[in-house]
């Protein structure tokens with residue numbers, strides 16, 4: 001059976017990871033099309049030991065496409081995803097364009113794959129990277145004891161902002177090491193040797209767009225609008241791998257021991273199941289280039305009985321973006 005896949009944004013950091021993921025997981029595509037903007041037409045991206053020539057992402061490029069994996073930003077997605085869907089493709093979109101749309105399911109396969117069945121617009125949204133890793137870890141705990149309130153602080157890598165941001169962190173780090181003042185074009189200042197809150201402001205004036213995404217997307221994926229979510233999102237000088245410190249309260253008390261039992265069996269999770277020791281915890285450098293969501297530092301809260309604290313780390317380009325999208329595609333193709 002033929003299965004034609006288009007990767008829109010194939011020259012970007014997530015698009016390239018999508019191509020690698022399709023290849024490594026031996027996704028049964030009979031044809032893969034690499035699409036991007038006019039800027040990259042004619043360039044080449046590596047795939048299956050060879051190269052794909054990048055073509056223009058336009059309506060005709062989706063003729064005959066079964067699955068369109070989008071990672072080209074919200075503006076391109078708003079314009080092109082409906083055109084791809086109109087031509088019969090199932091769109092799996094990595095941008096924020098469709099996540100809040102009630103007619104577009106927001107899917108993390110380990111948590112709510114069933115939601116993908118109902119897709120009246122032919123578009124399935126891939127959640128924000130920081131939300132994906134959090135719900136992979138909290139989903140099984142929610143199923144057991146119902147989450148009441150989550151307080152989360154993120155430590156987000158530069159690659160979460162795309163390839164230009166990754167390059168800028170590397171340049172800034174060299175500049176700082178040589179005693180020069182780091183130059184900032186992508187970030188609103190130096191990320192090297194520093195922490196930034198660099199997201200756009202959200203619809204509430206005191207909150208960043210990233211923080212509000214974590215609130216709304218967590219509720220939508222877990223199917224419970226009553227869950228309280230209090231995020232603070234922070235960019236850290238790490239190239240790849242987002243980390244999160246999470247405090248979770250439940251409707252019925254949950255112990256760290258019960259949580260560890262659940263997390264040991266949770267799909268997509270690797271549990272660091274040992275007492276505290278310096279340096280023995282999930283780390284972004286170790287998570288980078290791997291598929292799992294790493295969970296460690298699972299602790300009973302000292303002040304709130306029945307509440308937990310966890311440390312959650314994952315590769316933002318893989319489980320936070322490309323892998324999650326390809327896993328959705330695999331489940332669609334597998335029936």
Ligand SMILES: NC(=O)c1ccc[n+]([C@@H]2O[C@H](COP(=O)([O-])OP(=O)(O)OC[C@H]3O[C@@H](n4cnc5c(N)ncnc54)[C@H](OP(=O)(O)O)[C@@H]3O)[C@@H](O)[C@H]2O)c1
Pocket residue numbers: 008009010011012013014015035036037038039040041057070071072073074075076094095096127128129159160161162163164316317320321
């Ligand atoms: N980075 C992450 O960790 C992450 C995680 C989750 C979701 N996402 C989302 O994934 C998307 C891509 O992010 P990224 O980090 O890969 O960014 P990136 O490295 O800057 O790449 C952007 C890609 O989008 C393409 N593009 C831009 N405008 C386009 C247009 N009008 N038509 C077709 N292609 C267009 C670019 O093509 P050209 O080469 O032609 O410019 C490039 O391939 C964003 O929506 C982002 O929010 C990223």
